[in-house]
Amino acid sequence: MEFSLSEEQEMLKTMARDFLENECPKTHVREMMEDEVGFSRELWKKMADVGWLGLVFPEEYGGSGMNFRDLTILCEEMGRALLPGPFLQTELLVGMPILAAGTEEQKKEYLPKIASGDMVCTLAVLEEDGDFWPDGVQLKATQRGNDYIINGTKLFVNNAKGVDYILVAARTRRAIEPEDGITLFLVDMAEWGTYVSPLTTMDQTRPLFEVMFNHVAVPASNIIGELHKGWPVLKEAALKAAAALCAEMVGGGEWVLETTVNYAKERIAFGVPIGSFQVIKHKCADMYSGLEYARSLMEWAAEAIKDGNADAPMAVSMAKSYGGDTYKMVCDHGVQTHGGIGFTWDHDMHLYFKRARSSDTAFGDSYYHRELLAQAAD
Amino acid sequence: MASDKLDALRREVRDWLRANLPKGWGTPEYVPPPRYSRESHELGKEWTKKMYDAGYTGFNYPKEYGGIERPREEIAIINEEMGRTGTPGGPLSLGLLVAAPAILVHGEEWQKKRFIPKILSGEESWCEGFSEPDAGSDLANVQTTAVRDGDEWVVNGQKVWTSMWEFADWGLLVAKTEPDAPRHRNLSYFLFDTTTPGFSRRPLRQMSGEAEFGEMFFDDMRIPHENMMDQQGRGWYVAMTALMAERSFGGTGFTGGMAAMGGLGTSDLLGANSLVELAKSTKRYGKSVWDESAFRQRIMQTAIEMEAMRWSGARLAAKMMKGGQIGNEASLLKNFQAEMRQRRGDLTCEILGAYSQMVRGSTRAVEEGEHVYNMLRARGATIEMGTSEINRNIIAERILGLPR
Numbered sequence: 199m200e201f202s203l204s205e206e207q208e209m210l211k212t213m214a215r216d217f218l219e220n221e222c223p224k225t226h227v228r229e230m231m232e233d234e235v236g237f238s239r240e241l242w243k244k245m246a247d248v249g250w251l252g253l254v255f256p257e258e259y260g261g262s263g264m265n266f267r268d269l270t271i272l273c274e275e276m277g278r279a280l281l282p283g284p285f286l287q288t289e290l291l292v293g294m295p296i297l298a299a300g301t302e303e304q305k306k307e308y309l310p311k312i313a314s315g316d317m318v319c320t321l322a323v324l325e326e327d328g329d330f331w332p333d334g335v336q337l338k339a340t341q342r343g344n345d346y347i348i349n350g351t352k353l354f355v356n357n358a359k360g361v362d363y364i365l366v367a368a369r370t371r372r373a374i375e376p377e378d379g380i381t382l383f384l385v386d387m388a389e390w391g392t393y394v395s396p397l398t399t400m401d402q403t404r405p406l407f408e409v410m411f412n413h414v415a416v417p418a419s420n421i422i423g424e425l426h427k428g429w430p431v432l433k434e435a436a437l438k439a440a441a442a443l444c445a446e447m448v449g450g451g452e453w454v455l456e457t458t459v460n461y462a463k464e465r466i467a468f469g470v471p472i473g474s475f476q477v478i479k480h481k482c483a484d485m486y487s488g489l490e491y492a493r494s495l496m497e498w499a500a501e502a503i504k505d506g507n508a509d510a511p512m513a514v515s516m517a518k519s520y521g522g523d524t525y526k527m528v529c530d531h532g533v534q535t536h537g538g539i540g541f542t543w544d545h546d547m548h549l550y551f552k553r554a555r556s557s558d559t560a561f562g563d564s565y566y567h568r569e570l571l572a573q574a575a576d
Numbered sequence: 577m578a579s580d581k582l583d584a585l586r587r588e589v590r591d592w593l594r595a596n597l598p599k600g601w602g603t604p605e606y607v608p609p610p611r612y613s614r615e616s617h618e619l620g621k622e623w624t625k626k627m628y629d630a631g632y633t634g635f636n637y638p639k640e641y642g643g644i645e646r647p648r649e650e651i652a653i654i655n656e657e658m659g660r661t662g663t664p665g666g667p668l669s670l671g672l673l674v675a676a677p678a679i680l681v682h683g684e685e686w687q688k689k690r691f692i693p694k695i696l697s698g699e700e701s702w703c704e705g706f707s708e709p710d711a712g713s714d715l716a717n718v719q720t721t722a723v724r725d726g727d728e729w730v731v732n733g734q735k736v737w738t739s740m741w742e743f744a745d746w747g748l749l750v751a752k753t754e755p756d757a758p759r760h761r762n763l764s765y766f767l768f769d770t771t772t773p774g775f776s777r778r779p780l781r782q783m784s785g786e787a788e789f790g791e792m793f794f795d796d797m798r799i800p801h802e803n804m805m806d807q808q809g810r811g812w813y814v815a816m817t818a819l820m821a822e823r824s825f826g827g828t829g830f831t832g833g834m835a836a837m838g839g840l841g842t843s844d845l846l847g848a849n850s851l852v853e854l855a856k857s858t859k860r861y862g863k864s865v866w867d868e869s870a871f872r873q874r875i876m877q878t879a880i881e882m883e884a885m886r887w888s889g890a891r892l893a894a895k896m897m898k899g900g901q902i903g904n905e906a907s908l909l910k911n912f913q914a915e916m917r918q919r920r921g922d923l924t925c926e927i928l929g930a931y932s933q934m935v936r937g938s939t940r941a942v943e944e945g946e947h948v949y950n951m952l953r954a955r956g957a958t959i960e961m962g963t964s965e966i967n968r969n970i971i972a973e974r975i976l977g978l979p980r
Contacts, residue, residue, distance in 0.1 A: 479972030
């Protein structure tokens with residue numbers, strides 16, 4: 199495994215940081231927090247122009263054929279900038295299933311559109327129980343002629359308002375094994391019968407929605423992958439998304455660390471910078487150390503996915519669990535070290551604090567991933 | 577490098593291990609010599625010599641000082657194989673971890689040629705005389721003095737917490753040579769022969785009951801001037817090089833690679849698998865501890881932390897191999913390793929419940945009290961080689977740039 203970035207990767211990182219500093223300053227993030235759609239189509243188009251939206255797709259489908267580790271470099275910068283919008287959803291949770299399990303027609307139709315920024319997507323899998331597991335998928339899709347009729351409600355759907363397609367996990371048959379009988383439908387949001395309403399959430403940088411499907415007819419040609427066999431496809435996509443989220447978390451955590459260290463150097467109390475106090479130094483040292491270890495696990499997970507290693511699920515569970523806990527700890531210390539100003543709405547610290555919380559719950563929290571690891575050792 | 581060539585090396589190392597490891601190694605029938613005993617020390621010396629003669633240790637040093645040059649990929653494979661079997665070692669590690677790196681950076685040409693080859697080959701073992709009763713974390717407060725007398729220095733004072741104190745052939749010594757100079761510029765660094773008259777040593781018993789460390793006394797002990805390392809008054813800086821090297825190996829040691837370089841705490845190599853096995857085989861309140869969610873979570877947290885440590889150690893090692901200096905990152909690894917060791921020690925004893933009270937000597941003790949020993953010994957891990965607090969200061973001040 200390579201531990202340093204290649205020249206190309208360094209360029210990608212620098213470019214991403216510059217791009218996001220210009221296009222996604224905190225003023226933009228805060229504007230999107232108040233926006234009912236929650237992300238900017240204009241910025242999305244610009245991301246397409248610099249090649250981010252097709253980064254990991256093969257060239258034949260309008261992509262640039264770069265690898266998963268390259269993508270995580272972008273994700274670190276997106277996490278640092280708190281970029282609003284369903285990037286992980288579009289690229290990894292919808293794009294990847296199409297690439298991995300879609301028909302040639304589907305790949306040719308959708309992937310170039312995703313890459314060009316004309317097709318923004320999200321995934322609808324969680325329901326009332328809020329857990330990412332096959333038993334959680336109860337929403338039904340019933341065959342009628344060449345169509346499937348979807349009926350029911352999905353919860354915790356990222357950016358459902360304003361996207362063009364939602365990939366929906368639905369029950370298409372009863373089965374003994376919970377993983378069996380789940381099918382993935384690509385639902386065109388222009389269709390009649392989908393109702394999207396916002397959930398009022400803590401982390402406003404990543405809005406969640408409730409999506410109601412009222413007898414929505416989806417043609418069988420919009421099934422991604424095999425009928426009844428959608429769960430393994432989803433699981434694979436979620437593994438990638440979780441790894442990418444780990445990169446976001448490390449990127450966000452590093453912003454919090456840098457901001458906190460700079461504050462500790464400047465803020466004067468009792469006549470000296472607070473960063474000269476050991477209690478503050480030790481908090482900063484713990485933030486730094488935690489992020490270094492989270493980074494090691496994240497890079498290991500990203501490389502394992504890139505190379506298709508068998509230990510990828512273990513690496514992702516470790517990276518997600520450790521990364522989630524660490525990001526929360528880093529933000530806790532960040533807020534505390536800032537004192538009163540860190541508790542205000544005006545300071546940006548709480549945006550990261552909340553991102554850390556919402557990231558920990560996404561794709562299985564720390565407890566879930568430790569339990570997964572334990573089951574592997576049962 | 578062609579992978580079949582590397583595979584061949586891997587087979588060669590394994591064959592060599594089969595032929596050379598002590599009889600019954602890795603099985604219950606092998607009874608290791610008692611910790612810190614002369615037999616254990618001799619075993620370590622012999623083993624290092626064997627490895628050196630086979631070309632399996634002595635890496636990262638120039639040929640003219642006895643170093644063995646091999647491609648990075650080969651070293652990685654050798655270290656991995658040595659690490660997996662948890663080869664004998666221990667008594668010589670201080671020479672490799674502290675003396676040789678310091679001599680390489682600060683030593684004169686004759687010192688490098690005289691001392692480094694015998695460290696690499698295991699022929700001479702070393703101890704270090706840094707800490708004193710009143711100079712622990714505040715190491716610059718050294719009170720041991722060295723006074724020039726012709727071509728010699730006359731040393732008086734006391735050192736504490738000396739590892740390898742009992743059998744070391746040579747010692748590193750920091751002593752005050754300029755009583756009136758400002759802090760950090762009043763110390764000099766010496767290499768001394770432990771058979772010199774005026775030198776004596778005695779054991780220092782620690783909370784786990786052993787005397788892993790000792791105290792050293794200098795009573796008009798004479799050191800030739802040529803054994804001073806670097807310039808007079810530069811002792812603090814030499815000591816810092818040595819300590820940083822020690823910390824970095826203390827941190828990366830458990831990745832297994834360093835086990836081959838002298839066998840740092842093989843207990844670290846057991847990993848979380850041993851915890852899983854222990855939890856599975858231990859019953860509390862009528863059911864397996866492994867079925868308790870609280871324990872499962874904490875055991876897996878340990879597994880995660882070990883992996884985090886492994887990859888971070890590998891990242892640091894890669895940086896070092898690319899020519900980067902051993903940096904302040906050493907403090908980061910050292911702390912994590914030490915604190916993780918404590919957490920694991922505690923967790924192990926908590927799994928054992930009432931049986932965590934029995935130590936070596938009781939027929940009822942689990943694993944002859946090894947788990948309890950590890951838990952107790954780990955208390956020292958966050959104090960030796962720079963306390964956790966000192967290391968956090970180093971991270972905050974030297975990496976993050978916070979004001980002193």
